[in-house]
Amino acid sequence: MIIVTKPEATEDQIQHIIERIEEWGFKTDVSRGEQRTVIGVIGDEGSIREKPIAAIAGVESVTPVLKPYKLVAREFRGGTNSVVKIGDVKIGGPEIVLMSGPCSVESKEQITSIAQEIKKAGARVLRGGAFKPRTSPYAFQGLGVEGLKLLAEAREATGLPVITEIMDTKHLEVIEQYADCLQVGARNMQNFSLLKEVGRSKLPVMLKRGMSATIKDLLMSAEYILSEGNFNVLLCERGIRTFETYTRNTLDLNAVPVLKAETHLPVVVDPTHGIGLREHVASMALAAVAAGADAIMTEVHNSPELAKSDGEQALLPHEYMDLVARVRKVAAAVNRAL
C-alpha cells in the first residue's frame, strides 16, 4: 500500500500517520519529496486494506500495490485455466460451449420443444427462467417451482443440463433439486448474502456482471463464492449500462481478454442481453468468440411474439441454427471447436 500525503500535511500529521501504521503492526518506508511525502506500508496487504488509512488527517491518496482478490486470481491456479462442469459439459477447455433457451419457462410444450430445437442446432446447456427478476411488479414473475419441474422434464427429454436463476437464498434447496447450474443475475451480483449461500452449494454458479459493476467488482463478487468453498464459478459478461440508448446495454467485450488474463475462471458472454436487438445478436456472438469467450449464452424462442418476457431479443430456432453455423467457423479460426 502506498500513501501519498497532502502538500499541506504538517510534520506532526506525517508522524501521526507513521505511528498509526506501526501501531497496527505494519512497517513503513518513508520517502520525502519536495511537495509530497510518500509512505510505503509493508506487511500483509489484506490486513492493511482493512484499515481506514484514508481517514487519517494529511493523507491525500492510498494506492494498493496488490490485487484485492486471491482465489479467483490467475496466479492462484499457477496460470492454468479452471474447467467448470455443468452436468457433463465442460466449460473453460478447448471447446466453446453454447448455452441457450428461452428467457422464461412458460409451458411444458414450450420448454421441451425449444430444448429439442437448440440441441439439434448444437447447444449443450439449456437455460430457462423459473424465478424471474422483472423491473415491474406487474410483469410476469416466472412459474417458480413449476418452472423448475418443466426444466427437469426438458432435460430428461433432451439430455441437456439445465441452468436457471436463483434470486433468493430461500430458494436454494428447491433449485438444487432440479437444476445443474445456478445463475446469479446482474441485479444480484452484489447481493452478498446470496453469493455466500451459493458459495456453499455443490452446484456450479454462473455469476453475471452487474450493470454498473467494474471488472474488479465482478471478480470480488466471484471471490465471495470461492471463499465459501465453491470453486465452480463461471463469469458472464452481459452488457453494462452506459449513455447509449440505441442498444439495451453496451456489451463490454474488452472484459473478455481482461478476465482471461486476470482469472482462471471460464468466461461466458451473453450477446442477447448485451445488445438486446434480435437482428444483431449473431454479430455479437461471433465477436465474443473471436474475443476469446469460453461459452456463449443466447435466448431462443419458438414464438417470440407470444413470449412472456424479452421476445424482442429472442432468436427463432432457424436463426439460431444459422448463428451456430457461423459461430463454428469463427471458433475454428481462433483454434477452438464447438
Next chain:
Amino acid sequence: MIIVTKPEATEDQIQHIIERIEEWGFKTDVSRGEQRTVIGVIGDEGSIREKPIAAIAGVESVTPVLKPYKLVAREFRGGTNSVVKIGDVKIGGPEIVLMSGPCSVESKEQITSIAQEIKKAGARVLRGGAFKPRTSPYAFQGLGVEGLKLLAEAREATGLPVITEIMDTKHLEVIEQYADCLQVGARNMQNFSLLKEVGRSKLPVMLKRGMSATIKDLLMSAEYILSEGNFNVLLCERGIRTFETYTRNTLDLNAVPVLKAETHLPVVVDPTHGIGLREHVASMALAAVAAGADAIMTEVHNSPELAKSDGEQALLPHEYMDLVARVRKVAAAVNRAL
C-alpha cells in the same frame, strides 16, 4: 402505447401487427405516413405493456404513453405528499429530518456515544449498519444480531429511532425486533425478493437508488414494495456511478426535484456516499436541502481513523455540529425547518 413500423415493413406485416393487437383485446388507431405507419394501441396500458409487441416483425419502436408506475405516482395521492414515520419522526412534512450515525455499529460505547453526539447536534434518527454489504469477502461484515441489539440500546439511551440495513429475506424477522426502519441498500435495489418481503413488513422502508438505476427504475422498485401493501417508503438518492473518479459516486441532485414531481413519497439524500470525501459532505448536504430533500443522511464517527468501514467519509461530531448549523440556515432560506 404507440407503435412505429419500419420503413421496409410490408403491408402484410402491418396487418399482422394490427391483428395480433386486436387478438389480445386492444383497439388500434392506424395513421399511415409516407415513410412510416403509426399504430396507437388503445386499452389498459398495464396489460399492453406485458405483450412482446417489439418482437413482431416490422415493428421499429414501441413508445408507452403512460408511466409504468401507479401506486408511487404523485397522481395516486391526488398530488399531496406522503408523510412517513420512523418511530415518531415524520419525514415528508414541512420539517427536514437529519438521520445520522456511523457506517457500522462497532461496539456499545461507539454507537451510544455517537448517538448522543448526533442527538445533541440535532439529528432525529440514528443509522448504523449491523449487516454490512462489503465489496470484499475479507472486509468486516458487521456485527449482525449483536449489532442490532447495540442499536436498540443506543435508542434506549437517546430516544432516537433506528434505521438499519436488511440484506437478506431471512433476516427480516430479527431486524423487525430491533429496528424502526429498514434500509434496502443500493446493491439490493433490484433484489426483487427482498423488495417483496419488506413490502409485507410493518416497518417503513428506505430504498436507496442503485448505482446504475435510472429514476424510473428506482420508482419501479418502490412500486414493488407498495404493491405488497407497505406504503411507508422513503426514496434515497446516494450517488450514481459515472466515469468521474475524483469522487466516490456522482450525487445526482437532479433526482430530487424530479422525484418530488413524480411521486408522493419523501426523498432522502445521502451526501456521504454521494461524494465520498469527508471535507465536501457539508457542501453537498446544503445543496441537497436547497434542491428540496426531505431528509439528509450522513455518516458520523467519533474516531474515523479507527472506523471499521468508510472512515474516510465520516464526519467528526464537531464537524457534524457545524454542518447542522449551516443546514438550518439553508433550510430556513427554502422555507423549511429542522
Next chain:
Amino acid sequence: MIIVTKPEATEDQIQHIIERIEEWGFKTDVSRGEQRTVIGVIGDEGSIREKPIAAIAGVESVTPVLKPYKLVAREFRGGTNSVVKIGDVKIGGPEIVLMSGPCSVESKEQITSIAQEIKKAGARVLRGGAFKPRTSPYAFQGLGVEGLKLLAEAREATGLPVITEIMDTKHLEVIEQYADCLQVGARNMQNFSLLKEVGRSKLPVMLKRGMSATIKDLLMSAEYILSEGNFNVLLCERGIRTFETYTRNTLDLNAVPVLKAETHLPVVVDPTHGIGLREHVASMALAAVAAGADAIMTEVHNSPELAKSDGEQALLPHEYMDLVARVRKVAAAVNRAL
C-alpha cells in the same frame, strides 16, 4: 412527430398546442385517451423537429417518428454500401482494410521504418499524427507541418496512402497538400466548424466517435460532412467512456452491426484506443472483424518505450505481424478477405 400531453393539461392548453402546430403549417391527428391526449403532427418532419414543441405548456413528451439523419441513412443509398477510397485503397467493399502506424510521427527514420514494417505485414493505409490532441499542454504536441512532410516521404517510400488528424480549420489547406485522408478525432466529433470545413474538402474523412457520443450523435456529425457535399466518410468506433477503469475506454462493438444497419458508410474499428492495453489489442481486433468492421486501425511502434505518445498501447512490428495472421483467419471465417 407524436406529442403526449400531461395528465393535468387543460382543454385550453390542448387547444393551444393544436393551434400552434397548425399555425406552423402542419396537420394534427388528435386521439384522446382517459389520462393523456396523443397528438400526431403530420408534415415534413425535418421542419417539425425545428419547432420548440416541448416548450408549449401542457406537453409531456415529444417523440419523433423518423430518424433525424437523411444523407447518411442506409435508405439514402437504397440499401447498398458506400465504398470510400483512401488513395487507391477501397474501404467498405468485400476486403477488410488494415490501417496502421505510430500514434505520432517522430522522425523520418521512425515513420519510414514503421511504414515499411506494417506494409510487409499487410497494412494498406499508414496512420501517423502530426497535429496531436493531448490532454496536457505540456505533452508533446506533434511535429506539425514537418510531420506531414515526413508522412508524405513515408508514402513515397512504401506506396501506402496516408491518414492524419486535423484539429483546426486553419490547417486544412496544408494537410490537403500532404495527406490522403483526414481524421477528425473523438474530441472534435462535435466541433461543427471543423465538420463543415472537412465537408468541403476533396479528401475522404474518417470521423471518430466521441467519448460520450451516442451512435445517433455520430451519425448526425457525419451528416454535417455529407451535407456540405463530401460523401467520402468513414465512421470509426474507438471506445466510449464508461465507469470501467481497468481499460482506457470501453470498445462498443455493438456499434458495428448497428451502424452497418443504419448507414451506408463504412465502419472502422480502432481497438488500440478501444482497450488501451497492448496485450489485448489483438483480441479486440479479431472481435471487431467478427462483428462486421470494414477496416481496423491499430497503433504500431518500433520502440514503444521511447515513443513520444501512447507507447503503452502500441504493438511491436512482430506482434502486429502475428495479429494480421490471426485477423486473416477470422476475416475468412466471416467471408471477408484482407
Next chain:
Amino acid sequence: MIIVTKPEATEDQIQHIIERIEEWGFKTDVSRGEQRTVIGVIGDEGSIREKPIAAIAGVESVTPVLKPYKLVAREFRGGTNSVVKIGDVKIGGPEIVLMSGPCSVESKEQITSIAQEIKKAGARVLRGGAFKPRTSPYAFQGLGVEGLKLLAEAREATGLPVITEIMDTKHLEVIEQYADCLQVGARNMQNFSLLKEVGRSKLPVMLKRGMSATIKDLLMSAEYILSEGNFNVLLCERGIRTFETYTRNTLDLNAVPVLKAETHLPVVVDPTHGIGLREHVASMALAAVAAGADAIMTEVHNSPELAKSDGEQALLPHEYMDLVARVRKVAAAVNRAL
C-alpha cells in the same frame, strides 16, 4: 511517480526499467516486496510524466504523485481565489453573479427586451449565442456576426456585459470586437487549437465542462488557456452524460466543492443545461448556490414556444424573477450576496 512491477516481471526486466529511468536523468528508489517491486521515480514530475514508462516490459502500473496541472492549481495562487472580471462584473468574490439570456440571439427586439427583463430581475451578465453548436446540420445555426452586433446593442441598451460562444479559431477576431467574455462550449472543451487561441485573447474565457470530461480533464483544458497567458478563466459545470434519460444531463454538483478546493479559478454552474427541464431549473440553481458556486448561468426567453433553440428549458421572465428572489435567500444563508 510510482511504478509497480508485474508479479511475473523478471530481474532483467526490473533492471531494464531502472536503467531506462536513470538514462532519462531521474533517480529511483526501489523497494522489493514479496510479490511486487515498487520503484519510486524521483525528479521533475512534469518531465517524468512525458516518458512512456507504462510501455516498458514488466511494468504493471504507473501512479503519479503530483497533480498534472500547475497554473490552475489552488496552490499556485497560495490558496487565494482568483477574481475574474467580465466588463466590470467581478466573479469569484463574495458576490454571486447571475448570468442570463436566451439560448440564441434571434432578433434585435428579442435580445434587447430579454436583456432588459433579466437586468431588472438582477442578472449582471447577458448571455446569447450567435454561433450555435447544433447536433443537426439542419437546425438553426445562429445569426453569426449579425447576432454579435445585436448583443452589443443589447449591452448598450442595458449596460450588461456580454458573453457568447466561440466555435472556431477563425472567429476570434470578430467576437473580440463585440463581446466581453468568450464561452468555450462543452463540445469544444478538448478542442485544443481553440483553447490555445483563446489563451492568447485579452478577453476572459468561460470554459464549459465536456459531457464526458472528468474534473481533472476540465482542469487540464483550463491549464491550456492559462499556459498561453490568459489567467481570466471561469470553469462551468453544466451537466455530464450518464445513463439517466429523464433529465437532459446529470448536473454534477459534486464538482463545485471539488473545483473550489483544487483550483483558484471561479466556478459557474449552468442548471439550465444541467437538468434541461424548465420546471426544475430553479431547484438546481438553488442547489448550486448552496454547493458554493460563484455564478449561475440560466437561459431565459420571453416566448419559449417560439424560440429557435432550447425553448423547453428556458425560463419565462417572471419565472426568472421568482428564481432570483429565491437564490438571494439561499445566497444569504451561505453568507454570500447577489
